[in-house]
Amino acid sequence: MRKIICIIFSTLCIAQHQVVAQQKLDVYLDHLFKNQKFMGSVAIAHNDSIIYSKAVGYSDAAKKKDNEKNTKFRVGSVTKTYTAVLILKAIEERKLKLDDKLVTFYPTVANADKITIEELLKHRSGVFNFTEIEGEGTWEEHFHTEQEFVDYLAKQKSNFEPGSDYEYSNSNYALLGFILQKIYKQPFAAVLVEKICKPLNLLNTYYTFEVDTAKNEALSYNIQDTYLKNGNVNFSNHPASGGIVSTPTDVNRFLFALFNKQLITTQSLEAMLPVDKGAYGFGIEKLKFDNPMGYAHGGRVENYFSNYWYFPKENVGVVVLANAVNIDVDVISTALLKSAYGTMPELPNFNHISNMADTAFNEIKGTYFSKDQKESITISSDGKYLVFQNSRPGQDYVYFEYKGNQVFQYDSIALQFFPNKHEMMLKQGAEQIIYRKSVKK
Incomplete structure (x- = not known):
């Protein structure tokens, strides 16, 4: 659950984000890596420019291959923001409507005759979260077809009546992705490229079933006395809920384009964004602090952790992608955001526990x-x-x-x-x- 973080700033110090600021952020991120708290990549954007980026740690620990600027990471549930944009584009193209029912596409899912596209987008469908099915961890390691996924999900009962409650469920966005495949008659990967990546020239953003180190994709790790490689998730099971690969720079470019109406119309963007603090809209949530006012999404699959914050008024984006971490990613995001406002992060004492010598x-x-x-x-x-x-x-x-x-x-x-x-x-x-x-x- 996202922690409530209070941030109050008055003046954006982009002009000050030069050599000294960058050096201090470099020291902060190097400090995290040296203390085995974080391996990954970060970027801060202002308007359509990257004003800071850095990668630390290894993309392949066994080979001591460094994470680099263009190293790609699984972004987990950050994928849901992209999927929501694709659904809204389909609605703009009159291929879909928010009040269309799930039964049109997948009648075997519980309550399919009641569940709307909008309820799937807002996690208000009641569809059981497939990642919580007993034994799912082993099941998810293997390739499955769309039909196999739907049959697997259809065995589960609904958690509540559609529209009556909110419960985050990866199944909602997995189904939305498969719906996109049906209406466009092409794979999710191709829809993503055609509608988002190609128009924005996002060369490091795509969807594939499995991690490929030959494409400069980072492996994910648990942090022990060494780095232990995680299990292998096969993303055929949920491309649209957690399967996208990207870099912090590409994620920032996507966010800038989204909030500057380069991908969807003003009306679609307004429908997408939640009004209340902490609320979930269409693949995006509103941050719980007021100043600056922003939107966010986080993700995790294996031990890839992802987090973006975007502030429309200032046109500032903060993105953190990790392939090994055991510190709250929000802490890193906060340090990056503060630096954009001229406050440099302090180096935590990782030999300290409150109330203990x-x-x-x-x-x-x-x-x-x-x-x-x-x-x-x-x-x-x-x-x-x-x-x-x-x-x-x-x-x-x-x-x-x-x-x-x-x-x-x-x-x-x-x-x-x-x-x-x-x-x-x-x-x-x-x-x-x-x-x-x-x-x-």
Whole structure:
């Protein structure tokens, strides 16, 4: 869930975003990488110009291949903004209407006779989120046809009556993508190129089933005592909900074109954008802070994390794409945004936890292994909270709060550390698991 971040600025300091500012941002991002908090690429845009960009870390850690300016990343759910634009273009071309029913295309999906295109766009359809189906992680590793996907989804019951509630569901945009394929009679990849990439000359934005390092695409990693490559998602299962590949520069160019009516009409853009803070429109949400007023979308697939913020009045875009991260991506976005307003980021102390002596934290941070050595957990800090990162593919990082006496808590999970034994106990309900720290000799 996106954190509420309060930002108040008065003057955009684009003119000041020169050598000194760039050097300080370089130091900040290098600091994140050196402390194993972030690998990826970022860019800040003003109008149609990129005023700052930088890549850190590796696109292929095993080969020590660096992330570069044109390294491409899976953007996850940021894809939904592109899909919404494509749907609106189809409506402008009179190939579709917002009140068209899903039953016209996929009658086997629960409540298809009630669900409209608009409800799919706004996540108000009640369609079950296919990424939450039991065993989906293994299913998603393999290629599936459109019909196989629909049959897989059709077995699920609706979560609520269409239009009666909001619930984010990747299934909504997966279905929208397949609808685009039907009405244009060509693959989603071709629709994307024809309607968005080619007109905007976005040479590093496209859709493919699988990651290809030969095309300078970054692999994704969990951060442990080393970088562990994630599992392999096959994006045939949901091209329009999370399958696009891009760079921060290309994402910024897309956003500028969108908000300057180069892709859809003023009327379509107004329909797309939510009015209330924190609300979800058509593939886009409104940021929760007021000054500057902006729009956003984030994404995650495997351990690719993506985030964009765009501020129409100022025509400023901030994009972060990561292939390994265990710090809140919003923190990085905030640092980039502040720099555009003349405030340079401070370097976080990643040897610190609130209410705990740094020396005490240094004794417990590191990588811990299960008894059979098949699972590891890396303990680090974001400067305030303990960060827990499991080695299993696709596992998210989790923040734990210090409760005293070497105990940290997150929801119903507790971590108890025994520095003298180099051990950590994970407690959840009646379950207790001991992990032993890897100690350098």
